[in-house]
Amino acid sequence: MIQRALISAYDKAGLDELGPGLAELGVALVASDGTAAFLESLGLEVTRVDELTEVPELLGGRVKTLHPNIHAGILARHDHPDDLEALSRRGIKPFDLVCVNLYPFAEIVSRYGVREEEAVEMIDIGGPSMLRGAAKNFAHVIPLCRRERFGDVLAALRSDGAVSLDTRRELAAEAFSATAAYEAAIAAWFSDVEVFPNTFLPSFVKVAELPYGENPHQRAAYYAASHARRHLLSRVEKLHGKELSFNNLNDLSAARGLLLEFTLPACVIVKHANPCGVAVAGTIEEAYERALACDPLSAYGGVVVVNRPIPGELGARIAEQFVEVLAAPGFDANALEALQAKPTTRILVDRERRRFDPGERDYKRVLGGLLVQDRDWGVEDRQGMEAVVGSPDEAVWGDLLFAWRVCKHVASNAIVLVRDLRTLGIGAGQMSRVDAVRLAIDKARAQGHSLEGASLASDAFFPFADGPQAALEAGVTAIIQPGGSKRDEEVVEAARAADATMIFTHRRHFRH
Numbered sequence: 001m002i003q004r005a006l007i008s009a010y011d012k013a014g015l016d017e018l019g020p021g022l023a024e025l026g027v028a029l030v031a032s033d034g035t036a037a038f039l040e041s042l043g044l045e046v047t048r049v050d051e052l053t054e055v056p057e058l059l060g061g062r063v064k065t066l067h068p069n070i071h072a073g074i075l076a077r078h079d080h081p082d083d084l085e086a087l088s089r090r091g092i093k094p095f096d097l098v099c100v101n102l103y104p105f106a107e108i109v110s111r112y113g114v115r116e117e118e119a120v121e122m123i124d125i126g127g128p129s130m131l132r133g134a135a136k137n138f139a140h141v142i143p144l145c146r147r148e149r150f151g152d153v154l155a156a157l158r159s160d161g162a163v164s165l166d167t168r169r170e171l172a173a174e175a176f177s178a179t180a181a182y183e184a185a186i187a188a189w190f191s192d193v194e195v196f197p198n199t200f201l202p203s204f205v206k207v208a209e210l211p212y213g214e215n216p217h218q219r220a221a222y223y224a225a226s227h228a229r230r231h232l233l234s235r236v237e238k239l240h241g242k243e244l245s246f247n248n249l250n251d252l253s254a255a256r257g258l259l260l261e262f263t264l265p266a267c268v269i270v271k272h273a274n275p276c277g278v279a280v281a282g283t284i285e286e287a288y289e290r291a292l293a294c295d296p297l298s299a300y301g302g303v304v305v306v307n308r309p310i311p312g313e314l315g316a317r318i319a320e321q322f323v324e325v326l327a328a329p330g331f332d333a334n335a336l337e338a339l340q341a342k343p344t345t346r347i348l349v350d351r352e353r354r355r356f357d358p359g360e361r362d363y364k365r366v367l368g369g370l371l372v373q374d375r376d377w378g379v380e381d382r383q384g385m386e387a388v389v390g391s392p393d394e395a396v397w398g399d400l401l402f403a404w405r406v407c408k409h410v411a412s413n414a415i416v417l418v419r420d421l422r423t424l425g426i427g428a429g430q431m432s433r434v435d436a437v438r439l440a441i442d443k444a445r446a447q448g449h450s451l452e453g454a455s456l457a458s459d460a461f462f463p464f465a466d467g468p469q470a471a472l473e474a475g476v477t478a479i480i481q482p483g484g485s486k487r488d489e490e491v492v493e494a495a496r497a498a499d500a501t502m503i504f505t506h507r508r509h510f511r512h
Contacts, residue, residue, distance in 0.1 A: 001025065001161040002096035002142065006074070007039070008032040008049075008065060008127060009101045014147035018099060019044050021154040027097070032064055033057060052092075065126035074098055074133040078140040097142040097153075098134035102127045102178070106185040106203075106226050123186055128179045135175035138168040143175040181205070181226050200372060202363070207233060213246045220246040228360075230352060232256070236327070239336065241346035247272075248325050248346065251303040256327070256350070258409040259305050261379070267291040271302040274429065278406050279422035284308035288318065290422040295443055296321075303327075305350070310335045319345075364512075379405055380505050385480075388492050390501030392478055396455060400480040400503055403457035408509035414459040415440040415467075417451060417476065424449040433458065434467040441474045451475035460508040461485040465494040472498040482508040 005027050009015060012035070019039045022029060029046045031039055036046045050056050053067040065071075073095045076083040087094060103124040108114055134143035142163050144153060149171065156163045163171075184203035191197040204223035213220035224231035232253050238244065244252075255270040262280050267287040269277040276298035279290035284306050292299055303325040304318065310328045315335020318326060319342055326339065327348040339347055364371040382401065392400065403418040410416060411429040415436040418424060425444030427436035437456075444451055452475040461484045462468055468479055468491055479495060483504030495502040 002027055002157065004028045004030065004073075004093060004095050005097040005099065006030045006049075006070070006095045006130065007035050007099045008130065009035050009099065010103050010124075010127075011101050011147075012038045014150050015039065016042060018144075018150045018154065021150075022097070022157075025154075025157055030095070062125070065130055068092075070130070071133055074130060074141060075137050076140070077137065095134075095141055097144060098130055099144040100127045100131045100134075101145055101147075102131075102182050105182065105189075109185075109189050119189065124182070128182060131175045132179055135172040135179075138172035139165065142168055143171050145171075145175050145178045149174070185226055195374075196372065200370070202370075207231070208244070210246050210249070211243055218246075222246075222249055235351040237349045237351075239331070239347045239349060240340045241325075241342075242344050244325070244346055248303065252305070252325055252327065252348075254409065255303050255305040256352075258406065259307055261405040261409075262307065265306075265308050267304065267306045269294075269299045269302050269304050271298050274411055275406060275409055275423070275426060276302060277423055280402065281421065284310070285314045285317075288314060292321070293447065294423040294449075295426070295447065297446075298443075312338070315339050376408065376509060376511070379408060379509075380507055384506065386483075386504045386506065388483070388502050388504050389495045390478070390499075392501045392503070396478050396501060399455040400457070400478055403455050404480050404505065404509075407457035407459045409511065410459065412459055412510045412512055414457075414511070415471075416457045417441070417444050417454050417471075418457070419451075419454045424451065424454055433460070433462060434464070434470060437467040437470050441470065445474075453477050455480070457481070459510060461488070462491045463487065465490040468494045468502075472500055477501065479503070480505060482506060484508075 005022050007029060008031060015038060019029065019042055023044050029039060029044060030049065030052065031046050032049050036048045039046045049065055049070065052069045055067060057064040069092050072087060072092050076087050076094045078094060103122045105122040108122045109119045131143060131145055134141045142153060153163055156167065181203040184201035187201050203226040205226045206221050207224050208222045210220040210222055212218055232249060250273055251270045254273040255268045258268045258275055258278065259266060264280040265282065265284040265287045266280045267284065268275055269291050277291035277294035279287045281287040281290055288306065301322050301324050304323050305327040307329065309330035309332065312332050312334025315331060316338040319338045323345050325346045325348065327350045329350060339345060360375045362373050362375045382397065398421060399418050402421050403416045406423060407414050407416040410426060413430045413433045413436040415427040416423060417440045425440040427440035430436035430439060441451065454476045455478040456471050456476045458481040461482050463485050464487055471479065472494060478501040480503040483506060485491060492502060
C-alpha cells in the first residue's frame with residue numbers, strides 16, 4: 001500500500017473523490033497551499049508543501065514546489081539503497097503518488113483580448129516539473145494528471161493495495177503527453193508572430209473514439225486542437241442516430257465549411273467530402289429542394305446541413321430520403337418526430353454561429369512528414385475581379401459569385417454549373433479540366449436541367465479553350481475562372497465568339 005501522496009491542482013474537480021479516498025486508505029497527504037486549503041475544507045489532514053521546504057511561497061506563487069525536499073521525494077528510486085540513504089540523511093520522505101494538473105494556459109490565451117502578462121502568468125513551471133519527475137519514476141511513483149483516472153487508481157489501491165506496473169506505465173505516458181501538449185501550446189503562442197516556425201508542434205486532445213476509420217479495418221479517433229476556441233463538434237449536440245463515424249465527420253467538416261460561405265437560407269449536401277447539391281433561397285424549404293434536385297442520386301446517403309431551423313414539413317420531407325447526417329441550428333417537435341423514425345440518421349443540433357479562426361492552419365499528412373498551409377477562407381472581392389469579356393448584370397454576378405464560393409469547396413479539378421443560386425451540375429476530382437466540364441454537364445443533363453443561361457466556375461485556369469467551348473456549346477453564358485493560362489487569349493476568344501461573359505478572379509482555389 002502506498003504511504004504518501006503529493007497533490008497540487010489548479011483545477012480542484014475530482015479532488016473531493018481522490019483526497020478522501022486516499023485518506024481512507026491511510027495515505028498521508030501533502031499539498032500546495034491552494035490545494036491544501038481545498039482538502040482541509042473537506043475535513044482532511046494535510047501537510048503543506050512549505051512545511052517540508054521550510055520556505056514560504058515566493059514571488060507571488062511563482063516558486064513553491066521547486067525545492068530538493070519535493071523533487072528528491074518524487075525522483076528517489078525505492079529499490080536503490082543509495083537513493084534512500086540520501087533521503088534519510090536530509091530527513092526527506094519519498095512520495096508514492098503525485099497528482100498534478102496544470103495552469104489552464106491554452107484556455108486563457110484562447111480568450112479574446114487576453115493581455116500578454118496574463119498569459120505569461122499562466123505558464124506553469126512547478127507543475128510540469130513534478131509531473132515529469134513522477135512519470136520518469138513511474139516504477140515507484142504513481143503519476144496522475146487526469147481526473148478520469150482517479151477512480152481507476154482508487155479502485156486498484158482498494159482491491160490490490162497497489163497499482164500495477166502496466167497501469168503506471170500508461171499513467172506515465174498520459175503525464176508526458178500532458179506536459180508535451182502544454183509546452184506545445186506555449187511554444188505555439190510564442191511563435192505566433194512567425195507564420196511557419198522552424199519547429200512546428202501541433203497539439204491535439206482526444207474528443208471521441210470512433211467506431212473505425214475510412215475503412216472498417218482502420219482504427220480511428222477524433223482530436224481537437226488543444227488551443228482552438230471552437231472545433232468541429234464543440235457546439236454540436238447529437239439528438240438521435242448511430243455513432244458518428246470517421247467519414248461522417250470528414251463530410252460534416254466539408255459541409256460546414258461550405259455552409260459558412262452563405263448568410264441567406266442555405267442547404268449544402270455533401271458526399272465523400274464533395275458537395276453534390278448547394279442552394280440558397282428565400283426559405284430553407286426551397287433551399288433544400290433546390291439543393292437536392294442538383295443530384296439526388298449522389299445525395300443518397302449524404303450529409304445534409306442547413307443554416308436555419310428545420311420546421312415540421314421539411315423534417316418529414318428529409319425523412320423520405322436516406323441521410324447519414326443531418327445538421328441544423330434547431331428542429332421543431334414535428335420535424336424531430338418524423339426524422340427520429342429513421343433509426344440510423346444522425347441528427348445534430350449545430351449551435352455554432354461564429355466563423356472559424358482565420359489564422360487556423362491546414363494540415364496534410366504525407367509520408368514521414370506534414371504539409372502545413374493557411375486555411376483557404378473567404379473569396380475574392382468582386383471589385384478585385386476583371387470582366388475580360390462582357391458586362392454581367394446583377395443577377396449574373398450573383399450566380400457567378402455563388403458558383404465561385406461553391407467551387408472553392410470542390411476537389412480539384414473542379415467545375416460548378418449554377419443558375420438562380422443553385423447548383424445544376426458539379427464535376428469534381430478529375431485529372432483533366434475538360435473532363436471535369438463534361439462530367440458537370442452530364443450530371444446536369446442526367447437530372448433534366450437545362451444549361452441555357454447557366455454560369456460556370458472553374459477553380460483554376462483553363463489551359464485550353466476546349467473546356468469553355470464544351471460549356472458554351474451546352475448553353476453556359478457566363479464563366480468565372482482565375483485566368484493566367486498561356487492560352488488565355490484563345491480561352492477569352494471562345495467566350496467572345498459565343499457572346500458570353502468571362503470573369504478573371506486572378507486567384508485560384510485548388511482543393512486536393
